[in-house]
Amino acid sequence: MKLTGITVAAIALTFSGFVSAEAPAAGDVEKGKEIAAGICAGCHNPDGNSAIPIYPILAGQYPGYLAKQLHDFKAAEGETAKRDNQIMAPMAATLSEDDIANLAAFYSQQKPQSGPVTDASLVKAGERLYQGGNLENSIPACSSCHSPDGQGIPPHYPKINGQHPGYTLSQLQAFRQGTRKNDTNSAMQTIVSRMSEQEMKAVSEYIATLK
Known part of the structure; x- marks a missing residue:
């Protein structure tokens, strides 16, 4: 059964509700x-x-x-x-x-440097999915957990802005294949099961542009 836009938004907020402030680094x-x-x-x-x-x-x-x-x-x-x-x-x-x-x-403590976009033709489609989701397929906006600029919500939702598109795509595929299953409440495994390969590629390219 298809979910309404309100329901998808509620799911995204539920995922975000499991986060807390990141404590200062305790290591040396x-x-x-x-x-x-x-x-x-x-x-x-x-x-x-x-x-x-x-x-x-x-x-x-x-x-x-x-x-x-x-x-x-x-x-x-x-x-x-x-x-x-x-x-x-x-x-x-x-x-x-x-x-x-x-x-x-x-x-x-290190200063990140963004990875390069590898297929600029996919960036616009990736932006639409990242910022607005795909209601038809019950895919919430990535920004609801990772924030509009990709800064994430610690500690459960990481910073993803500027990440290599190839790496981001590999992790979306790993969640789908089950070789990565350490996401909060299986949120990512659920979401990627509804995404096409093209959507995964597009959003990976867009994430590389975020600052």
Whole structure:
């Protein structure tokens, strides 16, 4: 059954209702810098501004969100990780609680640099979906949880502005395929199940333009 515009808006507000203010980073920035230089810089660059489109820009991200992601790459014995990723799983497995807090503190203090748009022809369609959703298919506006400028709502909804389109698209696909299932109340898994591949590509391109 199709949902009305009011119902979709209510769903989006419900998702947003699970957020709270982000606490200050508790880790040691200098220790985080050392860890990042040793094991993270090859993919994410020393300051977290990845130049490789399949790897995310971490600079400026909320520390609570970063810490959660590193925990979610770890799988409990006999279970699949909430983020099933063959590259990150062995990296995260070596990190202690202090390491995670220190990395989160370090990256949160770095200045982000936006990734480039790869298909400008999709940006306008992406803007319509991001800011207004698709009521016909019961897709709420991305801005309702990630804010109109992509700054997010910590700690559950991350900053996504300026992110590489290729990385954003890969995460939307991961939510759809079930290899990523660490979203609040399965919100993203529900939403992407209603999105077309073209919509996912378009909104990924638009997100890269946000400042």
